[in-house]
Amino acid sequence: MGELATLFGPKRVAVVGATDREGSVGRAITANLLADFEGDVVAVNPTKDEVLGLESHDGVGAVPDVDVAVVVVPPPIVLDAIREAAEAGIRDVVVITAGFGESGSEGARRERELRELAAEYDLNVVGPNSLGIMNTGVGLNATFGPENARKGSISFMSQSGAFVTAVVDWANDRNLGFHNVVSLGNKAVLDESDFVREWGEDPETDVILGYLEDVVDGRAFVDSAREVSRDTPIVVVKSGRTEAGASAAASHTGAIAGSEEAYEAALDQAGVLRVDTVQDLFDFGSILAGQPLPERDGVAIVTNAGGPGVMTTDAVGDSDLSLASFTDDTVERFQDALPDEANVYNPVDIIGDAPVERFAEALDIALADPNVGAAVVLACPTATLSYEALADAVVDLQAEYDTPVAATLMGGSSARDANERLSQAGIPTYFDPARAVRSLDALREYRAISEREYTEPETFDVDREAAREILESAARRDTNRLGVEAMSLLDAYGIPTPDGEIVDARSDAVEAAERIVGGDGEDGGGGDDGRGGDSEVVMKIVSPDILHKSDIGGVAVGVPPEEVGDTYEDLVTRARNYQPDATILGVQVQEMVDLDSGVETIAGMNRDPQFGPLVLFGLGGIFVEVLEDTTLRLAPVSEQSAREMIDEIDAAPLLRGARGRDPVDEASVVETLQRLSQLVTDFPAIVELDINPLVATPDGAQAVDVRLTIDQEQL
Amino acid sequence: MGELATLFGPKRVAVVGATDREGSVGRAITANLLADFEGDVVAVNPTKDEVLGLESHDGVGAVPDVDVAVVVVPPPIVLDAIREAAEAGIRDVVVITAGFGESGSEGARRERELRELAAEYDLNVVGPNSLGIMNTGVGLNATFGPENARKGSISFMSQSGAFVTAVVDWANDRNLGFHNVVSLGNKAVLDESDFVREWGEDPETDVILGYLEDVVDGRAFVDSAREVSRDTPIVVVKSGRTEAGASAAASHTGAIAGSEEAYEAALDQAGVLRVDTVQDLFDFGSILAGQPLPERDGVAIVTNAGGPGVMTTDAVGDSDLSLASFTDDTVERFQDALPDEANVYNPVDIIGDAPVERFAEALDIALADPNVGAAVVLACPTATLSYEALADAVVDLQAEYDTPVAATLMGGSSARDANERLSQAGIPTYFDPARAVRSLDALREYRAISEREYTEPETFDVDREAAREILESAARRDTNRLGVEAMSLLDAYGIPTPDGEIVDARSDAVEAAERIVGGDGEDGGGGDDGRGGDSEVVMKIVSPDILHKSDIGGVAVGVPPEEVGDTYEDLVTRARNYQPDATILGVQVQEMVDLDSGVETIAGMNRDPQFGPLVLFGLGGIFVEVLEDTTLRLAPVSEQSAREMIDEIDAAPLLRGARGRDPVDEASVVETLQRLSQLVTDFPAIVELDINPLVATPDGAQAVDVRLTIDQEQL
Structure with missing residues (x-):
């Protein structure tokens, strides 16, 4: 466990502002804590003698050995309460009270003071304006929500308290459990990066889920998430993706409107599985918590219904998974086990009259195939098939092979008990087989993330002083936009120019x-x-x-x-x-540069307020604006990242010799991107830079034109 | 009602092959018919005296006034049974029996004979190899599925019988009802086009849903669907979209593998809402059945929870809907009605402490705004809000304004009763607000389809004889591939060439x-x-x-x-x-053609086995293969369609003067596409044709090179 071990695993929690007034937040939190918490609950309220059967104390300092103070007093006295707690040696504080950064200038001032106080005493502060936190491991429910979460291995943070309430209510209905839950509130002190780091070290957390409207410190988040995501999957909805959404987020939490492109690149580089919908967030979270990672991309579909089998196959075709190709041995085993009308190739159709034994045998054969990395069990209700017995067989076989399985037992009430058994065993179930496949594809994607090898960006031998002189001479001319006169800047960094x-x-x-x-x-x-x-x-x-x-x-x-x-x-x-x-x-x-044998590309950079310099690569010329075939990376860009950038553009085949052309010198493009990354990392004064076109030919890449904007203050 | 009125609304139904043997299909159908059917049920089985309390007859000809014969006898005697029914004057037959086209050469022969028999007696035959049909309007359940459907206004056809069983089971659990249900079976006689036509004339059917693996007659389907979709929405999963899926479909129903691109173009031109997943099929079907069409694209979001409001706003941004911009009057009304902390702009955040009255008032104000075409009601559970009371208020307001509403009352058990009330009133509910928005967007899309104006394709004055001579002279040379020597073919059809x-x-x-x-x-x-x-x-x-x-x-x-x-x-x-x-x-x-001031495009054609000639337009030159920026239309192409084709390519702005270029002569491109369409429609011998490049310049379009393939047999 990390630095927040005490916050999530306290022995004694004080509610500062505890009360028994009906409908109050203070009462709800005290009652929630009293319900399941394994440790002590202490009530602090100088106006009461007793709260819900607890002795009420005048101040949090009056009780020894309090680990966590949950603060629900009115806004004007929050800071005093926290100072008292800090003086008493408490380091972990949850501020439920609202009326801070989200509400006017006085609130903003109060939030600044809270931040200073936390720095002074080295406090871990959740909130303010938080619903609270949960740790089902010790029965800790320090929230004012109506329900406590079930036990599970997902830890969940949310920049919306209401969403926490909704999710817990919904999840309790679906056998979905949580380990820790945090309502982030205004993130005055602790933010998403802190919880990612903490849960990355927590053996009880198998999956980290997040609902975020912004990221407080872009670089810190990328660094911690990249480290953690090697071992623990992180799935995030980052809302405010669209223009309308970003403006709604700004009005909701005052989220900083960092560019969507930067978030997209940053979350990807950080190894975060970014999803757009609540459904994907919990579909992916559930399967990552319940199933092992697939060792290969081949999926077996075993079904008693041909039509849904075709739909499921389409879903596999839409994904980055593939339909497993069975070995001859497997096909023979199917031929022996199944009736003549069955389809012994993938998707395996065991025919509508299949009893559970045939289903189980077919799944057994499929899972034993060395080309199968995952399986979809797909059934329609028939008179001959017991869904409950099928569920039991699937649970046993999944455990035996330790291969990921997702299930679609189609139907309504007839499937309910079977689905319950499957989900209790960690096997996700869906009515729509496309969701089953999407979820398995999320396992594949996370496996790829966990296997990523991060290479350090190379540092080239460049003439940094010459570059500085060029920028400074521009500054002396009081110019902040440079054009071809800056070609020598590229020369100084070894980027080839005509x-x-x-x-x-x-x-x-x-x-x-x-x-x-x-x-x-x-x-x-x-x-x-x-x-x-x-x-x-x-x-x-x-x-x-x-x-x-x-x-x-x-x-x-x-x-x-x-x-x-x-x-x-x-x-x-x-x-x-x-x-x-x-x-x-x-x-x-x-x-003259021979455009006919080359491809016009663009290499560029812009500086994001939250994530710093972003390097861009794409198809250049008149196609840049119209086709927008470009990709971005946070600098610094390693050789591997630069290669991936080329892979990612739609026009990549043009660079690689489509239509009988000679392939361009890709290594030269890759090196140009790395050198550009080094240049913009070395000089924060470069705010924006475009090499357009960067002409890529079989003999190398050449920067034919350049345009940049500098910030003289940074020189 | 149309030609199939008697099939779906019979007064007397005979089960040919009725039996009381446990577990048999004949028993299941007889029992299902006896359960709810308003008319008479007749049992036919010469080996029985009585079946499930019904007198058993020796032959279907022995009973007068039978409207529909449901045939479940063994395959070898199916044809005799149908002939007997036909001789007795029965015109509507449902063939449940399998062992036809789907099983070997004998089955294929039997299916051919069935088709001939149907033609001889002018029979409407469903199947063979069908689960059966339902019409909840008269309690008709002539299937062997385990459950009868609830009443509703959706008519559903499926090329998979198992899928019908699964869907009915699932829908019964969710207040989703059907009017007619048809398991299409092998489609030997009646196919998707027949049911589309029938349901288009059926006042009880509000929405047509289909699961299809192929379309028997492409042109017939497009024609009937285009006509019907003006008034009745048609939503279809056409599976076998992907390569793997197409091969699975071929093995499942022997589906003809018509090109995916042709299906895509054909379904679009037919006004069919094509979806890829079971979830979308029923989400879209439910809202189209339950809600009116929006009169405009602006959506109002009314919520008690900011975070989910942001996610919902993102979903609107992803759709072709827009976030409604409220009038000043509306904003003032919100200001009067809501607390200071509320957000009175869209998404309207009425704050977490809102009771149902505030929610209802806010929704009322939103629905009254003239810019609002639809609303999302979005709630998280709180201590102050009764979901049931909210549901009642939403149902009332939706009815009052007759504006489409979708609801997301987040939560599990706490939302169940409220969701039940909403869905009973036809208001769809989802846990994920993105699904609510997608569904509203489907209403918008269908509204656009219903408003489409189809213009007749123009016929140009061309030199058809000259064109015929060029093709025939190629045939005389025994050549089926032509290149630039065929430029005169384009000249003959008035397509400009250098x-x-x-x-x-x-x-x-x-x-x-x-x-x-x-x-x-x-x-x-x-x-x-x-x-x-x-x-x-x-x-x-x-x-x-x-x-x-x-x-x-x-x-x-x-x-x-x-x-x-x-x-x-x-x-x-x-x-x-x-x-x-x-x-x-x-x-x-x-x-020489001035490529520098022009844009290289491609205009082409290929002939699909199921849908005939498809005209292609796209970005040309080396980009065709790599970027695949192309679009397709079934010929003949009207002027309006040709214009839409230009709109649809990503590179359209290049033609319209992006980056300070002069816009090209779009009318000339449009006319070229129409003339090309006329050429390939006039000559079925042209199997494939590519004008690449068709150089579009400000002064007109010119076909610089051409390549075509002809089928000499067709000349």
């Missing part, structure tokens, strides 16, 4: 073009298609004030040697006409 | 190039980017034996005038080297 230079005179442009074309002619653009040519260059206006260069005719592609001088003049004239007061730094003369 | 001709001599190539470039130079390719030029042409080898011209260097782009002759020789030489025995029809010399 040969090019920025010139501010016609004659220099001609000279630059001659040098570029002469020196490196063989690698230039063009080909046998009659377009472009080895002697041509690209020219772009360079101005921090002109963001969309091509829109004003500020870019010329395929300029032949004899036109370089005139083009220089043209570009400058156009820029001046477009924006007379624009600062024009010059014209960039750049080697 | 200027070009096919030549078979070097000198003709030079002449052709001069004509093309000289005559139409201003519209040619190239521009100020230094690539290409007005004087260049494209040259392609023309050979029915070379499918991938560019892979063998058989395409030259941007050929300048002085190189046309040499290029001609090169192309021919390359083709000969690649495939010495290839038939080479010549070389196509074609005007």
